[in-house]
Amino acid sequence: MFVQVSEADFSQQTLYDQLLAQCDKPAGAIVTFTGLVRDFNAQGPIDGLELEHYPGMTENALLQLVEQAVSRFSLANAAAVHRIGRLANHDQIVWVGCAATHRHHAFEGACFIMDTLKQAVPLWKKEYQHGAAQWVEPKASDDQAAMAWLKKIQ
Structure with a gap:
């Protein structure tokens, strides 16, 4: 397992x-996800964004999330990388990888990490639009996605 929080871009390969x-253990499937900075929000086009984090705490929370995925979905390995700092539209922002004996577990692990990341990992996002910056409020849809995984535990 590994996690990384960095301003530097990353190589998917x-x-x-x-x-x-x-x-x-032997992997029969690997699922990866790479998220890119969108060039729009609900109000229209944006000019990039900036992410801030709490050093140490952010990495620990991301590692705990990856560890949960490995345990919950019997993964052979899992990892997550998240960028911080100022990012331009279409830049890579997040990468998640899950390896498992069977594809179903790899897909579930990757979805779990991505659906839970915004609630479990302390990162704050500011969007730039028309020369002004505005903090992004949590979305109800993100909360619902994370809560759906909690319901699956019960």
Whole structure:
């Protein structure tokens, strides 16, 4: 398992290779997700965004989330990378990878991490639009996605 929070861009191939090399059992499937900065919000076009975090706490929360996914979905390995700082439209912002014996578990693990990340990991996003910056409020749809995973536990 590994996590990274950084201003630097990342190589999807390098992360994939690291994920596969660190598997603790044979992998029959690897699912990866790469999120990009959108160039719009509900109000129209945006000019990039900026992400802030709480150093140490953010990495620990991201690691706990990845550990939960490995345990819950019997993954061979999992990892997550999130960028911080100022990002332009279409820049890579997040990468998640899950390796498992069967594809279903890899897909579920990746979905779980992405659906839960916004509620479980302390990151704050500011969008730039028309020369002004505005903090992004949590979305009800993000809360619902994370809550759906909690209901699946019961």
